[in-house]
Amino acid sequence: MNKSLLDIVSKCRALLFQVPDMVDQLSQRDVHFIQVFTDWLREAEDFLKQYNYPQCSEIAGFRSQLLTPLLSVEKNVSRRKEQLHVASSLIHPSQNVLLAVVEPVExxxxxxxxxxxxxxxxxxxxxxxxxxxxxxxxxxxxxxxxxxxxxxxxxxxxxxxxxxxxxxxxxxxxxxxxxxx
Known part of the structure; x- marks a missing residue:
């Protein structure tokens, strides 16, 4: 069965419409932001995997980058601050992955x-x-x-x-x- 392009557009747009709220959470230094962003990345990855888009691996790579500060061996660095910094640098490229998928479909x-x-x-x-x-x-x-x-x-x-x-x-x-x- 062929995949529904209308479903792809709908689901991808729903994910993209969550980005402004996540940016607001980041700017307010919401304590739940990292979890919300991680969940969003997982949801985006699952969406892309469900429709057989290879870009799911790119999103998985972003999730791994988000974990990097937690694996740091440096003692004097705040892991949470470093993770927030990494997350803030990943929002835009993550959103661009989804935009690159949805624009030709739209x-x-x-x-x-x-x-x-x-x-x-x-x-x-x-x-x-x-x-x-x-x-x-x-x-x-x-x-x-x-x-x-x-x-x-x-x-x-x-x-x-x-x-x-x-x-x-x-x-x-x-x-x-x-x-x-």
């Missing part, structure tokens, strides 16, 4: 949305979009998708959209973009 999704939006506008003008409340919405969307895929003039655009995202994502995009008014 681009594909936005292209697919644009294509579907145009198709739906054309279909609406042609009178092809008529939803009856007694029909299950998912069944209706599947029928509409099949009609678009088989329509002589819409088929090339649908093929292009299906090269950008999988059919499940395409149905979700259609559900968001369709207008019955």
């Amino acid at each position: 681009y594909k999704v936005s292209q697919a949305k644009e294509i579907i939006s145009q198709i739906l506008q054309l279909a609406k003008q042609a009178g092809m979009i008529r939803y009856e409340k007694h029909i299950d919405f998912n069944t209706y969307l599947m029928g509409l998708l099949e009609m678009f895929k088989n329509h002589e003039q819409l088929k090339p655009s649908m093929t292009k959209a299906l090269t950008l995202v999988n059919q499940s994502d395409l149905l979700r995009i259609m559900a968001e973009e369709i207008d019955f008014t």
